[in-house]
């Protein structure tokens with residue numbers, strides 16, 4: 001039976017995405033399964049890979065885009081328990097998600113509980129896991145602590161706000177004017193970063209706090225020189241976690257400037273005692289999964305539990321067929337989406 005996927009034959013703009021058809025359904029090899037993909041996440045990181053600027057994946061070309069997927073195990077390869085067949089699973093696959101079928105190693109697959117919506121579930125592996133690990137794996141923030149989310153309307157940003165609300169944290173988020181309602185919808189205070197200096201706005205909002213103005217933790221998706229501005233929003237003893245390099249991803253800054261920003265983060269952390277005990281770190285989901293696979297699986301299980309209980313609410317703004325992938329990338333490149341677009345590779349029945 002023929003099946004479809006979205007392939008890119010070269011790096012570039014959204015025009016490189018093409019719908020391709022394969023004549024036969026592939027069989028899994030040793031340690032692998034074949035997944036019938038029910039939902040494929042799309043997001044900024046896919047566009048980063050599409051441009052050929054993503055440091056952790058450079059091909060070979062052609063390949064199928066798609067950083068995360070949720071689907072049903074249809075066939076198991078040698079060495080994989082046959083009982084896995086029929087199980088709904090999630091995978092952080094980096095590439096390969098925009099497809100009707102994916103052959104994936106079984107190693108990092110995580111079971112998805114029954115009764116959850118596949119499109120909401122696919123918000124978990126990249127966006128919610130990143131947010132959850134940044135919020136819980138560096139330090140235990142007490143209820144009532146204040147966080148700053150830079151890029152709060154993005155897929156990771158909204159996940160941070162959603163989880164912050166669940167954990168009883170108070171959140172401030174920067175976003176464009178058009179996304180203020182999305183940010184406020186999570187009970188956060190929104191700052192339109194285009195309308196003025198967000199550092200001054202954060203300091204004003206937190207003035208008079210016991211221990212000094214500023215936030216207890218800040219999460220920055222923008223990177224580059226932006227880290228210094230977010231660092232300036234921390235209260236004494238506060239923590240900055242950087243996790244994005246958006247300026248490098250879109251080509252407005254080079255690899256050298258991204259590397260310099262990371263070096264600066266490290267330096268500030270080393271000199272913490274000169275900076276009022278403020279600390280910094282950089283989060284990388286794939287490096288962390290490789291280093292701590294058990295944390296990855298445990299945290300995914302917690303998040304799927306929260307999703308099943310409706311304790312968290314991923315923002316899915318659109319559910320579209322594979323053929324819409326190019327249009328989706330045009331929309332992501334334009335910015336201002338305020339949530340995740342999910343591709344549903346099979347026609348809904």
Ligand SMILES: NC(=O)c1ccc[n+]([C@@H]2O[C@H](COP(=O)([O-])OP(=O)(O)OC[C@H]3O[C@@H](n4cnc5c(N)ncnc54)[C@H](OP(=O)(O)O)[C@@H]3O)[C@@H](O)[C@H]2O)c1
Pocket residue numbers: 043044045048126127130150151152153154155156157174175176177179193221222243244245246249283284285286335336337338339
């Ligand atoms: N390190 C990791 O492990 C890891 C994991 C996941 C994602 N990431 C990275 O994290 C970044 C965010 O990912 P995402 O999926 O959340 O992207 P996204 O959905 O595209 O969101 C990014 C947000 O950034 C906002 N933004 C753009 N320029 C800004 C600025 N100067 N100040 C404040 N906000 C600004 C946009 O908000 P407005 O539209 O409101 O302006 C947009 O909503 C990407 O670079 C991605 O590659 C890294």
